[in-house]
Amino acid sequence: MKKTVFTLAAVAAVIGTVAVAQDYSANLKARQGQFRILALNIGILGGMAQGKIAYDAEAAQRAADSMVAVTHIDPGPLWPEGSDNMSIDGTRAMPSIWDENADFLAKWGALGEAAAGMQQVAATGQEALGPAMGKLGGACKACHDKHRAPE
Amino acid sequence: MRALRWLILVAVLGAAAGWWMTRARPLPGDALAVLEGDAVRGEAVFLAGGCASCHAAPEAADKRLLSGGQRFASDFGTFVAPNISPDPVQGIGSWTGAQFASALKRGVSPEGRHYYPAFPYTAYARMRDQDVVDLWAFWQTLPASDAESQPHEVGFPFSVRRGVGLWKLLYLNDGWVMQGDLDPTLERGRYLVEALAHCGECHTPRGPLGGLDTARWLQGAPNPSGKGKIPALTPDRLTWDAGEIAYYLETGFTPDYDSAGGHMVAVVENFGQLTAQDRAAVAAYVKALP
Numbered sequence: 001m002k003k004t005v006f007t008l009a010a011v012a013a014v015i016g017t018v019a020v021a022q023d024y025s026a027n028l029k030a031r032q033g034q035f036r037i038l039a040l041n042i043g044i045l046g047g048m049a050q051g052k053i054a055y056d057a058e059a060a061q062r063a064a065d066s067m068v069a070v071t072h073i074d075p076g077p078l079w080p081e082g083s084d085n086m087s088i089d090g091t092r093a094m095p096s097i098w099d100e101n102a103d104f105l106a107k108w109g110a111l112g113e114a115a116a117g118m119q120q121v122a123a124t125g126q127e128a129l130g131p132a133m134g135k136l137g138g139a140c141k142a143c144h145d146k147h148r149a150p151e
Numbered sequence: 152m153r154a155l156r157w158l159i160l161v162a163v164l165g166a167a168a169g170w171w172m173t174r175a176r177p178l179p180g181d182a183l184a185v186l187e188g189d190a191v192r193g194e195a196v197f198l199a200g201g202c203a204s205c206h207a208a209p210e211a212a213d214k215r216l217l218s219g220g221q222r223f224a225s226d227f228g229t230f231v232a233p234n235i236s237p238d239p240v241q242g243i244g245s246w247t248g249a250q251f252a253s254a255l256k257r258g259v260s261p262e263g264r265h266y267y268p269a270f271p272y273t274a275y276a277r278m279r280d281q282d283v284v285d286l287w288a289f290w291q292t293l294p295a296s297d298a299e300s301q302p303h304e305v306g307f308p309f310s311v312r313r314g315v316g317l318w319k320l321l322y323l324n325d326g327w328v329m330q331g332d333l334d335p336t337l338e339r340g341r342y343l344v345e346a347l348a349h350c351g352e353c354h355t356p357r358g359p360l361g362g363l364d365t366a367r368w369l370q371g372a373p374n375p376s377g378k379g380k381i382p383a384l385t386p387d388r389l390t391w392d393a394g395e396i397a398y399y400l401e402t403g404f405t406p407d408y409d410s411a412g413g414h415m416v417a418v419v420e421n422f423g424q425l426t427a428q429d430r431a432a433v434a435a436y437v438k439a440l441p
Binding site: 038039040042043046050092133134137140141142144145146148149150151 | 210374379380381382398402403404407408409410411412413416417419420
């Protein structure tokens with residue numbers, strides 16, 4: 001009897017593991033790529049803000065437009081439940097993204113607002129970039145503070 | 152029989168000496184009486200010291216309401232940041248300046264108890280008296296909170312506070328880690344890193360007793376709150392130039408435009424409000440690490 005119970009429990013555990021071990025690699029690539037696109041474009045704007053890259057209104061506008069485009073991507077398909085760092089490897093996404101999803105989405109929305117703010121001023125002059133960069137940085141940090149695990 | 156008496160005498164003397172050695176050692180009551188505090192300068196000390204990063208309520212919108220409640224897991228138990236707002240009952244509003252200084256620089260409460268070193272007094276021990284007095288002047292401008300402090304969740308034997316007295320004999324001193332002839336910028340950087348901003352508390356690994364292993368100063372450490380690692384700041388591991396370090400401290404952006412996360416977010420929020428010279432001084436210090 002005891003043996004049967006143990007076997008059943010073992011079988012259940014194996015089934016449970018199989019059910020959990022889904023392949024999220026496409027989702028991870030997509031969302032990490034999205035952040036990579038953001039970082040490349042923030043890099044252009046930050047370089048101009050710091051004077052490391054010569055200011056170019058057109059290039060600044062294109063970078064800001066690209067960022068805004070990324071913030072319009074629907075987060076839903078990129079963040080399936082179970083693709084957190086406690087469940088799978090290769091991600092720093094914390095379970096709080098799903099446990100406190102409204103907060104996560106609000107912070108994603110705040111990034112959209114910061115990017116839109118940059119889009120409005122990017123072509124108006126080099127000195128407008130610094131304050132807009134500050135707002136972008138604030139939006140990045142607010143979400144990383146709460147929902148991204150350290151390396 | 153005679154030998155036994157001797158043994159008892161030695162044991163009693165030993166216990167007495169141990170009791171004496173591990174006692175709380177506050178500063179004298181008039182330690183800072185001659186200095187005049189400046190609340191404006193105290194605000195910069197407050198920001199550099201990161202007081203609110205641990206003592207503001209978890210996720211509080213008002214980072215200056217120091218009602219406590221953040222939890223810090225460790226190998227010795229979970230420490231809960233207390234209310235240190237100027238509320239006279241639940242906070243520290245009834246303290247004297249000397250009691251405030253004893254807490255910061257000696258890790259001793261007004262009742263003469265040892266604080267746990269989750270409170271980074273081993274770094275604050277290096278604070279200049281003038282900065283302590285300025286910080287206390289600034290403290291009087293902060294809002295009060297009547298939230299009750301929550302007890303630490305620390306089990307035996309670490310629940311015996313006297314043990315902290317022994318720990319202090321090993322780890323509490325006001326000497327600098329970076330030695331040698333430093334120019335004024337490096338000296339300022341050392342003061343910010345080693346005293347006020349207490350960077351070593353997370354970026355330096357700890358020994359088995361929880362004291363910082365200063366032989367591996369700022370060489371990175373496991374994250375006490377679980378998964379991940381706190382990165383090394385030494386030049387062999389951190390390859391950013393001084394300008395990039397200063398820009399990171401100002402904006403939270405790394406050279407490849409990733410952004411700060413976790414507890415560093417709070418540090419960047421504070422450092423973004425300090426002067427560019429202070430950020431440059433920290434960067435110079437980090438670049439000068441062995």
